[in-house]
Amino acid sequence: MSLAIAGMGWVTPLGTGIDSVWERLLQGHEASATTISEEFADRVYSVFRVPDSALRGISHPRLRRASAISRFAAAAGLHALESAGVKLESQNAERIALIFATSNGGVSYTKRFYHEIVSTGVQAASPLLFPETVFNAPASHLAAMLGMTGATYTLVGDGAVGLAAITMAEELMANESLDYCLVVGTEEIDWLLCDAYRRWRFLRLAPPIEPFSNQNRGMILSEGAGAIVLARDGLVTIERAPPGGYFNRRAEAETILRRILGDLSQIEIDFVISSANGTFVDHAESQTLQEVVPNALVYTGKPALGESGGAGGLWQIILAAQALHSK
Amino acid sequence: MAQADRRESTNDPARVAVTAAGVVSPLGFGLAETLESLRSARDCVTPVMRFAVTQCRCKTAGQVSDWRLLASYGQIPRSRRLHRASHMMIQALQELVTQQPEFEPELTVIGATSGGMSYGERYYRSLTGAGDLRHAPTWIANYPAQKPVTDAQTACGISAPCYVIANACASGTNAIGHAFECVRSGRYQRVLAGGYDALAEMVFLGFDSLQASTPEKCRPFDRHRSGMVLGEGAAVLALENLDSARARGASVLAEIIGYGISTDNFHITQPEPSGIGARQAMERALESAHVSAADIDYINAHGTATVFNDAAEGKAISALFNGVPVSSTKSMMGHSLGAAGSIEAVVCLLALQHQFLPANINFTTPDDGVDLNIVGNEPRSAVVDVALSNSFGFGGTNASVLMRKLEA
Numbered sequence: 001m002s003l004a005i006a007g008m009g010w011v012t013p014l015g016t017g018i019d020s021v022w023e024r025l026l027q028g029h030e031a032s033a034t035t036i037s038e039e040f041a042d043r044v045y046s047v048f049r050v051p052d053s054a055l056r057g058i059s060h061p062r063l064r065r066a067s068a069i070s071r072f073a074a075a076a077g078l079h080a081l082e083s084a085g086v087k088l089e090s091q092n093a094e095r096i097a098l099i100f101a102t103s104n105g106g107v108s109y110t111k112r113f114y115h116e117i118v119s120t121g122v123q124a125a126s127p128l129l130f131p132e133t134v135f136n137a138p139a140s141h142l143a144a145m146l147g148m149t150g151a152t153y154t155l156v157g158d159g160a161v162g163l164a165a166i167t168m169a170e171e172l173m174a175n176e177s178l179d180y181c182l183v184v185g186t187e188e189i190d191w192l193l194c195d196a197y198r199r200w201r202f203l204r205l206a207p208p209i210e211p212f213s214n215q216n217r218g219m220i221l222s223e224g225a226g227a228i229v230l231a232r233d234g235l236v237t238i239e240r241a242p243p244g245g246y247f248n249r250r251a252e253a254e255t256i257l258r259r260i261l262g263d264l265s266q267i268e269i270d271f272v273i274s275s276a277n278g279t280f281v282d283h284a285e286s287q288t289l290q291e292v293v294p295n296a297l298v299y300t301g302k303p304a305l306g307e308s309g310g311a312g313g314l315w316q317i318i319l320a321a322q323a324l325h326s327k
Numbered sequence: 328m329a330q331a332d333r334r335e336s337t338n339d340p341a342r343v344a345v346t347a348a349g350v351v352s353p354l355g356f357g358l359a360e361t362l363e364s365l366r367s368a369r370d371c372v373t374p375v376m377r378f379a380v381t382q383c384r385c386k387t388a389g390q391v392s393d394w395r396l397l398a399s400y401g402q403i404p405r406s407r408r409l410h411r412a413s414h415m416m417i418q419a420l421q422e423l424v425t426q427q428p429e430f431e432p433e434l435t436v437i438g439a440t441s442g443g444m445s446y447g448e449r450y451y452r453s454l455t456g457a458g459d460l461r462h463a464p465t466w467i468a469n470y471p472a473q474k475p476v477t478d479a480q481t482a483c484g485i486s487a488p489c490y491v492i493a494n495a496c497a498s499g500t501n502a503i504g505h506a507f508e509c510v511r512s513g514r515y516q517r518v519l520a521g522g523y524d525a526l527a528e529m530v531f532l533g534f535d536s537l538q539a540s541t542p543e544k545c546r547p548f549d550r551h552r553s554g555m556v557l558g559e560g561a562a563v564l565a566l567e568n569l570d571s572a573r574a575r576g577a578s579v580l581a582e583i584i585g586y587g588i589s590t591d592n593f594h595i596t597q598p599e600p601s602g603i604g605a606r607q608a609m610e611r612a613l614e615s616a617h618v619s620a621a622d623i624d625y626i627n628a629h630g631t632a633t634v635f636n637d638a639a640e641g642k643a644i645s646a647l648f649n650g651v652p653v654s655s656t657k658s659m660m661g662h663s664l665g666a667a668g669s670i671e672a673v674v675c676l677l678a679l680q681h682q683f684l685p686a687n688i689n690f691t692t693p694d695d696g697v698d699l700n701i702v703g704n705e706p707r708s709a710v711v712d713v714a715l716s717n718s719f720g721f722g723g724t725n726a727s728v729l730m731r732k733l734e735a
Contacts, residue, residue, distance in 0.1 A: 040454070040455045094589075111451070113529070113533070114451055114529050117529070117532055118451065118455055119455070122383060125535065127538075130536055131537075131595045134440065134493075134722065135472075135495075136493055136494050136720070137595060137721075140592075140595055140722030140724070141595075143590050143723070144592035148592070149592075150590065151590070152588075152590045152722075153492055153501065153505070155491065155492060156439070156471075156473065156491045157472075157490075158471065168505070171508065171509055171512070172505075174508075174512040174514060192451070192454075196467045199463045199467055200467050201464075242488075243434055243490075245487075246476075246477045246480075246488070246489060248477050
């Protein structure tokens with residue numbers, strides 16, 4: 001079964017709006033890095049943040065106490081539905097599914113919640129913050145804003161989770177009781193995440209991101225959201241969405257990538273939106289692409305937009321759709 | 328996944344068999360111990376020793392024994408570094424694989440809420456308290472929610488792509504439900520489904536701060552219920568196209584026949600008081616299975632024992648079902664969050680196989696507000712052909728699955 005993209009929404013460090021961000025990328029703009037620090041640590045990290053102006057006009061009682069990740073997701077999700085011309089009403093509220101993809105969830109509130117416990121004691125555990133630490137809080141807020149009553153899922157995984165969400169959407173849409181599936185990938189930045197990725201040897205301290213470099217100097221984290229509305233008709237179709245795979249050891253990455261790309265070998269591929277982000281995985285991706293689609297053009301948006309985990313996969317889909325649609 | 332194995336959806340949905348299962352919970356390690364605990368209505372909730380709870384309202388939880396988890400050490404490289412959640416998943420999956428060594432899933436769908444949260448806590452405490460951070464890379468690498476799943480698959484020689492569904496307390500049932508839909512649609516022949524979660528200080532304190540957990544016994548649906556106790560564990564089920572399972576001579580433990588999911592938008596931590604979200608999930612499961620409420624023989628309720636949850640679920644059940652026996656087995660083992668739905672699916676599986684109704688322990692006084700046939704305190708022998716399992720979570724996410732006994 002193939003699915004079509006009926007609408008898209010984009011919240012990035014280069015601003016919001018499909019046309020606006022696309023135009024800036026075509027002009028070669030890159031997001032400006034800012035620094036992020038923490039009171040209990042000396043180290044400072046560079047990150048790509050979503051500008052405050054990007055969230056203007058997004059308000060709802062459910063977002064009053066919500067963290068940035070929920071706001072990004074709401075903005076992207078609403079834009080995608082608007083661009084698809086989909087309006088939720090009581091008659092179709094259960095005919096639209098929602099799938100969220102994230103790698104780290106609401107990390108800033110999680111840190112705040114635990115920090116108060118660690119620094120002040122058990123009595124400081126906040127009943128207001130705790131619900132926002134739950135992975136599916138952003139999905140719950142968006143579902144409530146839209147009045148959705150059907151299926152909502154939050155998927156958690158690595159940088160490929162956004163593409164897994166597309167595969168899951170395809171599985172859900174096999175059920176004809178659904179008309180649309182809104183897929184939202186989203187991530188927020190916190191100093192703690194930067195520190196964790198650095199200790200895991202995935203992060204570099206300052207730009208640039210150097211994809212496909214032999215040095216593997218690492219990535220710069222970014223934040224935002226990407227959303228697409230999947231339908232049975234639309235301007236761009238998704239022909240195949242393989243479910244991917246995980247590797248536990250670095251050496252396994254190439255084998256798994258080869259298997260996934262091999263599954264797509266019947267399709268003529270002209271252009272690849274790569275996930276290259278300056279880490280060791282780039283080498284495996286590069287080798288596999290050379291083997292399986294040696295003539296395809298390859299592009300990665302990560303030097304311009306940063307590595308945004310759960311949002312990254314959706315950003316890649318948006319880039320591919322724009323490339324196909326705008327020729 | 329091998330593309331050749333896929334087939335497009337047809338109008339004639341496939342039937343979905345459960346051909347194997349594995350479980351680790353406070354009730355025991357494996358199906359046999361779990362059955363024994365259910366048969367004896369054992370209270371497996373014990374004082375929490377893993378972290379300080381002296382200033383908490385609740386001081387107990389359903390806990391999995393660490394020394395029993397040691398048995399999976401050495402199964403895969405660097406296994407001592409793995410999180411407890413990984414060891415729970417490894418042991419549950421090993422039990423499943425022992426029953427069906429030929430089961431090769433094309434997809435794995437697992438529910439979880441907290442991943443390796445206690446490793447995240449250690450990292451944060453070391454970071455802020457100038458502690459020893461030498462092991463930080465290990466804690467960080469074992470923190471992601473997908474890690475226990477890939478660890479278990481590695482230990483068992485499985486390399487299926489996997490989804491980790493984090494729909495709060497409904498995650499485990501959502502995972503089984505989505506896996507069921509994947510096989511039923513014909514898109515996949517074999518899917519591994521389940522859930523896991525390990526007890527963590529942060530989550531424990533979170534529920535305590537909401538005053539959702541109780542300083543007393545966990546008494547689901549009792550008039551004097553005062554809250555939940557947390558639990559932990561892991562469970563996995565092998566879901567397979569019934570025809571292909573039979574063709575390869577696999578034993579079939581039960582059939583999954585329906586799944587319902589709904590979202591209510593009332594509040595992020597409280598169910599809609601009328602129980603509409605729970606009711607919609609159960610109605611959709613019945614519709615999906617093409618059965619009526621009168622066909623249901625047993626309901627394994629979400630039944631957390633919080634005042635609001637049990638009231639809403641009780642209203643939904645009593646509105647839909649006429650006197651069907653109901654129990655919440657969380658009374659015996661606590662609420663294991665992302666694992667709960669899958670462990671309770673295993674409980675339903677055992678009820679169908681062994682023809683009994685698991686008990687809702689600590690039940691003394693019926694709640695006047697809801698009309699339910701609670702299986703109070705002792706299990707009962709009964710004819711159980713169809714069982715319904717409910718899970719409802721934060722964010723207003725509700726899920727129900729229906730399972731049926733299958734004659735060999």
